[in-house]
Amino acid sequence: MSSKKLFEDPRGEAYRLGDRFQQGDISRRCFLRRAAALSLSAPAVSAILAGTSPAVALAQGKVNTDVTGGIRVISNTGAGAESVAWNERIDAFQALYPNVKVARDEKVGETFYKTADTVLLQIAGGNAPDTMRVGNFSAAQLGARGALMPLDELIASDPDVNWDDFYSGAQNAFKVDGKIFALPENGESYGINYNRSAFKNAGLPDPREQWDSGEWTYEAFLEAAKTLTKGKGINKKFGFLHEVWNSENWIFFNGGKVLDEDLKTVLIDQPAAYEGLQFAADLTNIHSVAPNPLQYTAERGPIAQFQDGTGSMYMLGGWYIANFKNDIKNFEYMTAGAPIGPGGKTSKLEISGYAISSDTPNPEASWEFIKFIASPAGQKIWSVVGTPTRRSSLKDFIDTSPYALWFEPFVEVLENVQHTPFFKKSAEINRILSDGQASIFLGQQSAKKATAAMADDMRAVLRS
């Protein structure tokens, strides 16, 4: 509780107060009075009085002057809180490593894919950044082609990393051909955001309670979706909203997979996989409880439809929880895990991390930088915008975050998250999956037939 203020307001009053004291603008007495009013934590106050910046107080580490040099870090960030947190984290690193100069190549508002293109061109042009933020797909593509430094030896030899503190999904997310190419930053699972007011008005059991008791089954979910679907045409209210780009979740919920870990066996044409996709497609084509997920437009996407009450449930990753909590005023917003199928309490993992270019002229400083990003201190700063990937940080996150109640079901599944293995040909496998699903969700052919064709195409890619 005591540290909440510092983390809720990364560039706000708490930081400005510390800066003003250190610059001599306010007296010690005035600082202590205002720090108490802000409920700043005792360690933070002590650190500030001792002459360290709020960022360093947060980092709670020793200043290291041995590591020197300059590095360039490239990353996409969202505008607003994410950009603020990104810069704060680098400020904290700089405070601990004053002799390392970090050049910030921040791509505000860009997607992972767009920045990944930029990184690719920089590497191909001989101007690779020293470190870069990666998604698991880009880490695999670059790592498998020798553009990233394998980190296994560094992880094994550096006790500060504490690799076992990362949950297993995070440990494996950046592993390609047995080598680890990035340290995890934040990881998000998927769950159901729902309109609790609508459930109460319809007299339906509460999904969160059902999730907690293990009763949030496919049947319970479908019944709720049907009850909450009303009207027709432009005024139709849907029980559920979902999107095709994350439909892999339905494969995992159903206990299926796309590819085996051996990267040789295609599994998408097995019943566990295609029955999951069929269930998702039937929500639109048979039960009519969800709009067609292929037919959202930028102007009227699922986020807008959930927020205005057109859809009562919406499956999305945890990165939007804070936004929903802050923006939704017209109904009671709550979360639950995804419907529990044969796969148990699970979901797809979306994860980001930091990698080091294999060409970096300053590997030591680069390693210290990404190590800080993945450290408990770095994850603490980033937790205002992303769910930590360390078990210890997750516990602290749930204890201190003002959004903990909404994050709980999402955090619960993190120990059981999954992803299709990432390797050199991931992009092609992913394209086959995304293109091949259109006919399923349009109701043109069954998932069994469509996945059989997808499986043939995937096997051809694996053979090529």
Next chain:
Amino acid sequence: MRRRDTLWGYIFLGPFILGFFMWHAGPLMMSLYHSFTEYDLLTSEKWIGLGNYQRMLSDKLFWVSLKNTAIYTMMSVGLYMFFSLGGALLLNANLRGITFFRLVFYLPSQLPLVASAFIFLWIFEPTFGVANYLLQLLGLEPQQWLFDPNLAKPTLAIMGIWGIGTGIIIFLAGLQSVPESLYDAAKVDGAGILRQFWHITLPMVSPVIFFNLIISIIQSFQVFDLAYIMTDGGPGTETLFYVLYIFRNGFEFFRMGYASALAWILFIIILVLTYLNFRLSGRWVHYEVSSE
């Protein structure tokens, strides 16, 4: 003196020639070389001879993208030629304020494609879009447009009408060079408007039609932006056009060698089509012979 003039000519041409070799001819030759290699941008290329070209024969998406592009080209070129010639005929009238109307028709073709794409995403939005609103006013069923596998390509082809301004300007220039005396003579002989159009206007502007046809075929075969921005090749692979497939192979799948080979096949296809058009043009393109 003559030698000095020639030297100055080359000096002034120099920057263009240098730029041409650096940014056109040079990359062109490199892409030809890469088309015979396995190259992923990040590691050294490996010579594989005709491997990339052989791969195309069994690559399902190569044929899909080629078919999609051919269908789109037929639709969009037909629509483009029809509406730009029609627009030019209308704008060839000698009326007060006609300059304003010419400007109105020309301006949309100068809008950035990305901005136009977003406008059309609104127009063709299935629930709230203007297109479906107009259909409903006419008592017709609303359509899914870009989300309907059967309508996605035609919808993108219809969008091509937005850019007819350039074609109209070129056709106008051709129409205005048709001697008025020909129409006068035809009227004297009792020819109506349709006859005049068929026997005078069309033959006289046939060189312009030929030019616009060649250019629009070449441009249509290279369609990329619309699919990249609006549909990402979907639904499914219905709008996976050839150049989009090249882009995916190069920058998404890291198969730059294969992408280079695909690009050279596109070049050959366009070259062959252009050659065929030139060969056939003798049958319908009429070039006015000078009286000198």
